[in-house]
Amino acid sequence: METTRRSVLKAGAGxxxxxxxxxxxxxxxxxxxxxxxYTAFFSLYDWANQVxxxxxxxxxxxxxxQMGHGWSPDGDITRDIASSDMFIYLDTPEFSWxxxxxxxxxxxxxDVLIIEALDGLEPHFIPFDGGESELPEPDYGHDFDEDSLGxxxxxxxxxxxxxxxxxxxxxxxxxxxxxxxxxxxxxVGIVIRDTDERVLPLGHxxxxxxxxxxxxxxxxxxxxxxxxxxxxxxxxxxLGNTEVVFEIYREDELVYETSDEPExxxxxxxxxxxxxxxxxLWVDPIHAQRMVENIADGLVEYDPDNxxxxxxxxxxxxxxxxDVDRQFRELLDAAELDVAVFAGHDSYQYVERRYNFDLVxxxxxxxxxxxxxxxxxxxxxxxxxxxxDTVLYDPFEAPDPDDSYPQMVEMLFENTDIDDAEPLSxxxxxxxxxxxxxxxxxxxxxxINIPSLEKALKA
Numbered sequence: 001m002e003t004t005r006r007s008v009l010k011a012g013a014g015x016x017x018x019x020x021x022x023x024x025x026x027x028x029x030x031x032x033x034x035x036x037x038y039t040a041f042f043s044l045y046d047w048a049n050q051v052x053x054x055x056x057x058x059x060x061x062x063x064x065x066q067m068g069h070g071w072s073p074d075g076d077i078t079r080d081i082a083s084s085d086m087f088i089y090l091d092t093p094e095f096s097w098x099x100x101x102x103x104x105x106x107x108x109x110x111d112v113l114i115i116e117a118l119d120g121l122e123p124h125f126i127p128f129d130g131g132e133s134e135l136p137e138p139d140y141g142h143d144f145d146e147d148s149l150g151x152x153x154x155x156x157x158x159x160x161x162x163x164x165x166x167x168x169x170x171x172x173x174x175x176x177x178x179x180x181x182x183x184x185x186x187x188v189g190i191v192i193r194d195t196d197e198r199v200l201p202l203g204h205x206x207x208x209x210x211x212x213x214x215x216x217x218x219x220x221x222x223x224x225x226x227x228x229x230x231x232x233x234x235x236x237x238x239l240g241n242t243e244v245v246f247e248i249y250r251e252d253e254l255v256y257e258t259s260d261e262p263e264x265x266x267x268x269x270x271x272x273x274x275x276x277x278x279x280x281l282w283v284d285p286i287h288a289q290r291m292v293e294n295i296a297d298g299l300v301e302y303d304p305d306n307x308x309x310x311x312x313x314x315x316x317x318x319x320x321x322x323d324v325d326r327q328f329r330e331l332l333d334a335a336e337l338d339v340a341v342f343a344g345h346d347s348y349q350y351v352e353r354r355y356n357f358d359l360v361x362x363x364x365x366x367x368x369x370x371x372x373x374x375x376x377x378x379x380x381x382x383x384x385x386x387x388x389d390t391v392l393y394d395p396f397e398a399p400d401p402d403d404s405y406p407q408m409v410e411m412l413f414e415n416t417d418i419d420d421a422e423p424l425s426x427x428x429x430x431x432x433x434x435x436x437x438x439x440x441x442x443x444x445x446x447x448i449n450i451p452s453l454e455k456a457l458k459a
Contacts, residue, residue: 035059036302037086037113040098041071042429043282044088044117044295046440050317051296055306059084064435067396067428072097078104086113086302088295092279115298117282117291123160123187123233124287125277126349135162136191137356138201140333148194151248151256159187159231168246171260177244179268180223180234188212189231190246204229205329208250215243215262222267236267283426284350285324288441292318324445328355331450336458339386341379343408344394347426357457359392362408376411383416390455392424401431422452 036056039045045060052058061080062071078101081087087105089098105112135157155167158178166175178186190210192200202210211227212234214220222242224235234244243262248255281287296314300307332338332355342348342359352359360382362375382388393409395401405413409421425444439447453459 035084037084037088038077038081039087040089040095043288043427043441044090044291047117047288047292047295047317048088048299050440051292051299051310051314053309053313055303055309056299058088062429064430064432065396065401067394067426077101081105082109082112084112086115086298088115088117088298090118090279090282091116092118092277094279113298113302115295117294118279119294120184121281121287121290123181123185124281124350125160126353127277134164135159135189136199139198140201140356142198144194144198144200144207146250146255148196149200150193150195153193154248155191157189157191159189164191168258173258173261173263176263177234177265179266180236182236182239182267182269185226185233185235187228187231187233192248202230205326206230208248208255211247211249212244213247215245215259218243218262223265234265239267239269241266278346278349280347280426281350282441283348284354285321285328285445286354287350289318289321292321320442324442324450327446327450331355331454331457331459332357334459335454337386337388338457339382339388340390340392340453340456341382341388341412342392342394342424343379343406343412343421344392344397344424344426347394347428348424376408379412380416383412383418388456389418390420390422391418392452392456393421394426395423395431396425396429402433420455422455424449424452424456 035058036052037048038059038061039048041062042060045058048056048058059080061073061077081101082105087098087101089095089102091099091102093099102114105114152170153167156165156175156177157163158165160178164175165178166173168174177188180186190202192202192208194200200208202208206229209227209229210232212225212232214223214225219240219242222236222238222240223244224237225244226233226235232246242265244265245257245259245262247257282291292314296310299310303310328351335357338356339358339360342361344361345363346359346361348359360379362379379391383391391409391412393406397406398404398409405421412418413421425448427441427444430439434444434448437443437447
């Protein structure tokens with residue numbers, strides 16, 4: 001996907017009086033407030049306002065009580081958006097109405113700044129048709145003896161596809177690392193096992209972590225390398241070849257590296273691949289940080305005089321997202337179960353992948369898909385096999401998001417021994433109660449989702 005960012009020719013020119021006070025959503029009350037831009041749905045709206053602070057205002061066309069994913073406008077809002085100064089959206093067919101508007105803006109209204117929030121996240125996309133990952137899961141909670149760890153025999157995985165590409169053995173490679181795309185990146189993971197085939201957890205919050213560096217004497221202007229603790233990212237800077245060395249750290253101490261035989265990496269031009277992928281990256285707090293940074297970049301382009309404010313606001317908000325990430329990790333560390341039933345569309349794949357648990361859903365990623373009897377029977381089997389007493393549901397798939405369950409939950413109450421159902425929000429919108437409580441993305445996670453998951457996973 002390509003981010004289209006056009007400098008505004010005349011700051012504030014043609015801004016539309018939307019009739020929505022700052023912080024109001026989908027309100028057509030006819031007020032005098034002027035918004036600087038539109039966003040495609042709730043999470044983008046919340047993040048834009050968090051980054052903008054008091055400098056700019058935004059409008060979310062998706063009304064309270066409505067789900068952003070799968071929503072489409074009742075009328076033609078293209079003229080309203082074209083009259084504003086910027087539009088923040090996701091370039092995915094699941095928001096096809098927004099893609100159509102962007103196409104119109106690019107053709108006829110090139111004074112509107114377009115901010116694509118998914119820019120740079122392409123390597124993390126989960127294909128639309130999903131599929132079970134073959135990437136081994138770490139054995140958390142085990143006290144690993146360093147002498148038992150196979151530093152000399154670790155596997156290399158391409159985390160875009162969860163495909164093993166090779167392995168390191170003592171002093172040489174079998175297979176190798178993937179090519180790095182120019183102006184993008186490839187996430188590369190390693191799998192280290194002990195003598196009993198247990199998988200070592202890696203990460204900034206774990207005892208061990210992985211990093212990499214350009215090998216001594218190899219070209220340094222081809223590739224940038226960033227460590228995320230549990231994996232490394234190879235960012236392609238210029239076409240060409242270089243060599244890398246993998247490093248394994250215990251705390252801050254280097255305990256192993258592959259300097260005996262650096263591995264070649266080529267930076268190549270690549271196409272963007274399929275446009276059909278699970279779009280729910282905004283639910284993952286780490287991916288959300290990249291989206292917040294993309295919004296900040298766009299606001300700086302629009303209003304460079306306030307760059308310091310936007311950068312500081314984005315950094316402060318991303319610290320809150322770091323705290324949500326910490327809460328998820330602590331929840332899963334304490335959980336008795338690693339599987340739950342979610343009576344809703346499959347909107348949590350990115351969260352499941354990051355924190356190593358499963359939410360069994362009756363339908364795929366499309367919110368208006370209809371479950372069949374076989375999928376419901378599968379939910380019942382999972383409930384019985386795992387002694388589950390609390391199921392989760394998407395409140396936006398209920399007749400009244402604040403005061404009722406989806407029909408599927410009622411069926412599970414009738415056909416299983418569950419005694420509770422708790423809401424799990426994909427952060428696509430606001431119920432009236434959440435709006436009254438001024439919930440943003442972080443509040444939905446902390447006040448709704450994490451407590452619900454604690455009950456469902458018996459944490």
